Amino acid sequence: MFELAIIWDWIAFAVRWLHVITAMAWIGASFYFIALDLGLHPSRDKSEGVSGEEWQVHGGGFYFVQKYNVAPTRMPEDVTWFKWESYTTWLSGAALLMIVYWMGGELFLLDPSKADLTLWQGILISGGSLTIGWIIYDFLCKSKLGETPTLLMLLLFVMLVVMSWGYNQIFTGRAALLHLGAFTATIMTANVFFIIMPNQRIVVKDLKEGRTPDAKYGKIAKLRSTHNNYLTLPVIFLMLSNHYPLAFGTEYSWIIASLVFLTGVTIRHYFNTLHKTGKGPAWTWAVTVILFIIIAWLSTVPTGETYDEAEARALTPYEQKFASAEGFEDAYYTVVGNCSMCHSREPSWDGLRVAPKGVVLETESDVAHHAEQVFLHAGLSHAMPPPNAIEMDDEARDTIVAWVRAAKAN
Numbered sequence: 001m002f003e004l005a006i007i008w009d010w011i012a013f014a015v016r017w018l019h020v021i022t023a024m025a026w027i028g029a030s031f032y033f034i035a036l037d038l039g040l041h042p043s044r045d046k047s048e049g050v051s052g053e054e055w056q057v058h059g060g061g062f063y064f065v066q067k068y069n070v071a072p073t074r075m076p077e078d079v080t081w082f083k084w085e086s087y088t089t090w091l092s093g094a095a096l097l098m099i100v101y102w103m104g105g106e107l108f109l110l111d112p113s114k115a116d117l118t119l120w121q122g123i124l125i126s127g128g129s130l131t132i133g134w135i136i137y138d139f140l141c142k143s144k145l146g147e148t149p150t151l152l153m154l155l156l157f158v159m160l161v162v163m164s165w166g167y168n169q170i171f172t173g174r175a176a177l178l179h180l181g182a183f184t185a186t187i188m189t190a191n192v193f194f195i196i197m198p199n200q201r202i203v204v205k206d207l208k209e210g211r212t213p214d215a216k217y218g219k220i221a222k223l224r225s226t227h228n229n230y231l232t233l234p235v236i237f238l239m240l241s242n243h244y245p246l247a248f249g250t251e252y253s254w255i256i257a258s259l260v261f262l263t264g265v266t267i268r269h270y271f272n273t274l275h276k277t278g279k280g281p282a283w284t285w286a287v288t289v290i291l292f293i294i295i296a297w298l299s300t301v302p303t304g305e306t307y308d309e310a311e312a313r314a315l316t317p318y319e320q321k322f323a324s325a326e327g328f329e330d331a332y333y334t335v336v337g338n339c340s341m342c343h344s345r346e347p348s349w350d351g352l353r354v355a356p357k358g359v360v361l362e363t364e365s366d367v368a369h370h371a372e373q374v375f376l377h378a379g380l381s382h383a384m385p386p387p388n389a390i391e392m393d394d395e396a397r398d399t400i401v402a403w404v405r406a407a408k409a410n
Helices: 002-039 084-102 119-142 149-170 173-208 216-243 253-277 283-298 307-312 317-323 328-339 364-369 371-380 394-409
Strands: 050-058 061-068
Touching (some): 002 216, 002 371, 084 119, 084 173, 216 253
């Protein structure tokens, strides 16, 4: 079990690395094609079927790009498809969700102070909400609302706000924002897999069989692509939010997440307009700054269990496993003595308003709840506490390691 903890952490690191790499490729390609599409100008030589073209320079070379209204008159022999970036990003993200929030659900997913759920119930809500959310969104897009894009976007925003509130009622603040990001990313990738790519295959098939492709397929794909464009920046924020407890460690975190979606719209609107007209609307930056100030203000309202509530609450089975293990008492005082100056509900370290990553280590339930994190960060490694904060000796670290090993051996 001791070796498994190390291996499992490295697996999570590797999958996270893959997720970040593929996300950069997907987002980069998406932003490039949005900018390209908006920056096209009418074809100078009036080529048949060409709706726009553009000269670009990069890496010491010149590129000439043309876009067809629907498709060229014949199917090109070699076409580059942009799909695997999206698929790999979602698959690696789903794997990371399972590794961190399903396998580590007692620590990162479930919040006993919010809802009395078993781990399996939490996992079912986690996975089921992503699936059901896509079904509802897809239904709305395929309804008559698809003909009124602005109204559809407003309904999508309302849907995201409801999901944000719902997640915050049952999951930890960290898991709630992460799941909202996963929910949004699922919509984006499903748009590619179920809508954009199948429609493109219909166009390709028509070309190969000598038929003129129907323009409606491009219109449908364009709607979903536009949604993806405006959702990208909020998803990045939500995926990074677990590193910043000011974002998730407040009862208003669901409102913070909702406002982040609005900032994503204002920022993308600026750049979309800039690419299309050569000048972006300055008012979007003013609105973005105001929204961000509101977000920062909301983040100062803390939430979660008080010290007395944590002391009075019965330990969960996961916490009881570590609290009843041999060596817990010594480990508890070791952790409190070396870590609680920062990892407390009211940190005493200058400059800290909330505990780093929202990890609180004051009560016995706190320490038992975060046992595996303490084991990896302050037992096996010297990552915590920071050397300029306090010098933790090897004997103290050995006490933590022995305690967690004893708990895992039972």
